[in-house]
Amino acid sequence: MGLFDFFKKNKKDVHQGLEKTRKHFWQRVQQMLTAKRTIDQEVLDNLEEILILSDIGIATTEKILKVLKKKAFQKGYQSVEDLLGYLREAMLSIFLEKGRLYDEQVWTAIEVRPYVILVVGVNGVGKTTTIGKLAYQFHQAGNRVLLAAADTFRAAAVEQLRIWAQRSSAAFVEKGQGADPAAVAYSAVEKALKENYDVVIIDTAGRLHNKSHLMRQLGKIHRVIKKQIPEAPHEVLLVLDASTGQNALRQAQEFMQVTNVSAIALTKLDGTAKGGVVLAICDQLGIPVKYIGIGEQITDLQLFNPYDFVDALLKPTPATPA
Ligand SMILES: Nc1nc2c(ncn2[C@@H]2O[C@H](COP(=O)(O)OP(=O)(O)OP(=O)(O)O)[C@@H](O)[C@H]2O)c(=O)[nH]1
Numbered sequence: 037m038g039l040f041d042f043f044k045k046n047k048k049d050v051h052q053g054l055e056k057t058r059k060h061f062w063q064r065v066q067q068m069l070t071a072k073r074t075i076d077q078e079v080l081d082n083l084e085e086i087l088i089l090s091d092i093g094i095a096t097t098e099k100i101l102k103v104l105k106k107k108a109f110q111k112g113y114q115s116v117e118d119l120l121g122y123l124r125e126a127m128l129s130i131f132l133e134k135g136r137l138y139d140e141q142v143w144t145a146i147e148v149r150p151y152v153i154l155v156v157g158v159n160g161v162g163k164t165t166t167i168g169k170l171a172y173q174f175h176q177a178g179n180r181v182l183l184a185a186a187d188t189f190r191a192a193a194v195e196q197l198r199i200w201a202q203r204s205s206a207a208f209v210e211k212g213q214g215a216d217p218a219a220v221a222y223s224a225v226e227k228a229l230k231e232n233y234d235v236v237i238i239d240t241a242g243r244l245h246n247k248s249h250l251m252r253q254l255g256k257i258h259r260v261i262k263k264q265i266p267e268a269p270h271e272v273l274l275v276l277d278a279s280t281g282q283n284a285l286r287q288a289q290e291f292m293q294v295t296n297v298s299a300i301a302l303t304k305l306d307g308t309a310k311g312g313v314v315l316a317i318c319d320q321l322g323i324p325v326k327y328i329g330i331g332e333q334i335t336d337l338q339l340f341n342p343y344d345f346v347d348a349l350l351k352p353t354p355a356t357p358a
């Protein structure tokens with residue numbers, strides 16, 4: 037059994053989570069389409085503006101428009117549905133261009149145990165909450181989960197993770213505030229090996245003095261984990277807050293300089309109209325958005341699926357033309 041077998045996506049939740057992004061996007065598309073009935077330069081210019089305003093970013097927007105224009109030129113344009121169909125295909129092409137990065141089969145077929153996930157990201161983006169949600173999903177799938185409180189920088193951080201461990205029925209390793217984060221990570225992996233845990237998730241501090249301090253700390257955590265399991269961490273999960281829009285991209289670039297990020301969890305999609313940033317992240321960084329956070333509850337985490345995302349974004353809200 038794979039580690040993620042219980043992690044079923046729920047399309048309804050994804051649609052609800054993207055409500056704000058869709059609403060803004062749709063209002064603008066609707067305004068544009070009531071005035072226009074053919075694809076001409078004006079429609080393309082308007083669409084470009086709408087995409088950029090949805091935080092898709094300039095470079096990715098240009099790519100999308102290029103694909104869309106090609107399709108419109110090849111197949112012709114009769115109706116609003118045609119335009120949206122081309123837009124859907126153009127958006128999907130951004131995700132699918134990265135091929136297996138978005139292969140759920142690959143993601144969910146992980147068999148390594150213990151599977152070690154190191155969670156990184158700046159303060160307040162939702163690292164600890166995402167860890168709690170993930171632990172819950174793994175536990176529901178029948179895995180024994182261990183959480184490691186390697187955010188020793190902030191007083192309340194250890195307690196916050198302890199509460200999530202209780203909620204998600206995960207075991208917990210801590211050494212208190214001010215302890216060496218690498219020592220916490222070491223103990224957690226040691227315990228996981230000795231006691232046959234399936235998943236270890238390590239929380240880290242988002243608030244550090246500077247980049248070189250962060251680099252040293254993450255480097256040390258990596259080293260002590262590798263001493264016990266050479267291939268670990270199996271996943272370095274960067275948590276980004278969708279409501280920061282294009283800033284999330286810049287944060288990701290900073291983290292990519294200090295550590296080997298392998299996947300992204302994009303949180304707070306429910307509270308923002310900037311959901312289009314998913315496209316920019318995938319296109320510009322080439323790192324998959326693996327999870328999306330769509331609320332504060334323990335069940336509000338989904339495996340990201342590009343098809344559901346694009347459908348949720350392009351599905352008209354009730355007051356708009358179908
Ligand atoms: N609406 C919404 N809120 C979220 C989501 N994920 C996290 N949050 C909220 O964001 C706030 C910060 O979350 P934390 O998990 O504490 O963030 P953190 O990155 O661990 O923060 P530090 O430990 O201070 O670095 C909390 O109030 C969470 O409830 C989400 O997907 N949607």
Ligand SMILES: [Mg+2]
Pocket residue numbers: 163164165187193239
């Ligand atoms: Mg935290």
